Amino acid sequence: MTEETKAPAATERPSRPSGDGPRSGGDRPRFGGGGGGGRSGPGGPPREGGRKFFRRKKVCKFCTEKIADINYKDYRLLGQFVAESGKIVPRRLTGVCSPHQHRLATAIKQARNIALLPFAGRAS
Amino acid sequence: MNRTYELMFIVRPDMADEDLDKLVSNLESTVTSAAGTVKSVDRMGKRRLAYTVRKFREGIYILLTIEGAGTVIHELERRLRVTEQVIKFLTVRVDEEHKRLEKIKALRDARKKVSAQPAASADEAPTAEVPAASDVPAATA
Numbered sequence: 001m002t003e004e005t006k007a008p009a010a011t012e013r014p015s016r017p018s019g020d021g022p023r024s025g026g027d028r029p030r031f032g033g034g035g036g037g038g039r040s041g042p043g044g045p046p047r048e049g050g051r052k053f054f055r056r057k058k059v060c061k062f063c064t065e066k067i068a069d070i071n072y073k074d075y076r077l078l079g080q081f082v083a084e085s086g087k088i089v090p091r092r093l094t095g096v097c098s099p100h101q102h103r104l105a106t107a108i109k110q111a112r113n114i115a116l117l118p119f120a121g122r123a124s
Numbered sequence: 125m126n127r128t129y130e131l132m133f134i135v136r137p138d139m140a141d142e143d144l145d146k147l148v149s150n151l152e153s154t155v156t157s158a159a160g161t162v163k164s165v166d167r168m169g170k171r172r173l174a175y176t177v178r179k180f181r182e183g184i185y186i187l188l189t190i191e192g193a194g195t196v197i198h199e200l201e202r203r204l205r206v207t208e209q210v211i212k213f214l215t216v217r218v219d220e221e222h223k224r225l226e227k228i229k230a231l232r233d234a235r236k237k238v239s240a241q242p243a244a245s246a247d248e249a250p251t252a253e254v255p256a257a258s259d260v261p262a263a264t265a
Contacts, residue, residue, distance in 0.1 A: 068228045072216070073132075073187075114132055114214040115183070118174040 058095025062104075070103045072110035075117055082108060086120045128163070128222065129190045129197055133204055133213035134183035137170055147209065148186065151200060158199050160192025177211050189218075 062070065072078070081089050081096070081104055088108055091101040111117040135144060144167075152162050168185035177183065190196060197215055204210045 066232075068225055069221075072214075110214060110216060112174075113212075115134065115173040115175060115177055115212060121175075 060095055060097040060100055062100040063097055070100065070107050072107045072114065072116065075111050078104070078108050078111055078117060082117060084122060086118045086122070125193055126191060126219065127193060127217060128219040129192075130216045130218050131188045131190060131197070131200060131213065132185065132216075133188075133210050134173070134177065134185055135209050136178075136180055136211055137182040137184060139184065139209050143209070144184065144186075147207065148188075151188065151203065154199055154203060155190055155192065155196055158192065158196045160190055160196035163189040163191055165189075180211060183211060 061067070067077075070077070081094055083089050088105055091098070096104060108117060112119050135147070148165060152165070155162050164187075166187040166189075168187060170182055170184050172182050173180065190200070201213065201215065204213045
């Protein structure tokens with residue numbers, strides 16, 4: 001009887017989160033959270049007991065709506081991915097996937113060159 | 125020889141209509157004399173600029189779609205640089221982009237046909253999904 005009680009106790013200890021950092025850290029839900037779907041290593045996790053961001057998985061707007069053409073001419077669409085200061089918003093905030101972010105950035109830069117979007121400041 | 129370009133330029137807002145027409149027809153003749161074709165001319169009208177260009181806050185936008193070799197654009201840009209009324213221009217090569225969009229459209233149409241006829245061969249579906257990386261649903265991410 002005592003052996004049986006000892007055995008489960010012995011196996012229980014390593015599985016406790018406070019004991020093993022890396023192994024059970026992977027089981028934690030915050031591995032997937034914290035924005036930037038697909039990237040391993042969101043902003044918060046290494047800090048134990050710190051902020052746990054459970055942001056819902058952001059999806060790429062262009063992938064879901066099947067927008068294949070990201071043109072410099074549609075400044076309204078591009079303006080959604082530009083901050084108030086005129087800067088291009090990073091994809092970990094907007095959830096855009098990498099190839100679309102590249103195209104988006106090129107289109108925004110072209111639009112800036114032809115005065116459809118500002119380089120700095122609020123878009124009129 | 126079949127490169128397609130989009131040339132967008134901004135003209136000062138205080139330009140008269142007939143001067144504008146003269147300018148556009150001049151450019152068109154330059155294109156045709158350099159062995160190119162003008163596919164379309166789109167006058168997008170007066171717009172407020174996002175920043176001041178040569179002390180102007182507004183401008184008339186014109187978009188030309190041109191087909192031809194690179195030398196055509198070279199000549200056109202040289203002329204636009206010299207023209208006083210043109211305050212900004214941008215040339216973008218679009219034939220590769222059009223090709224890509226056509227491909228995507230064709231794939232999507234093929235997929236629609238496949239889903240409409242369930243009796244169609246199943247190997248059409250995997251080949252349609254493989255090259256179109258942008259169509260991969262976010263659920264797999």
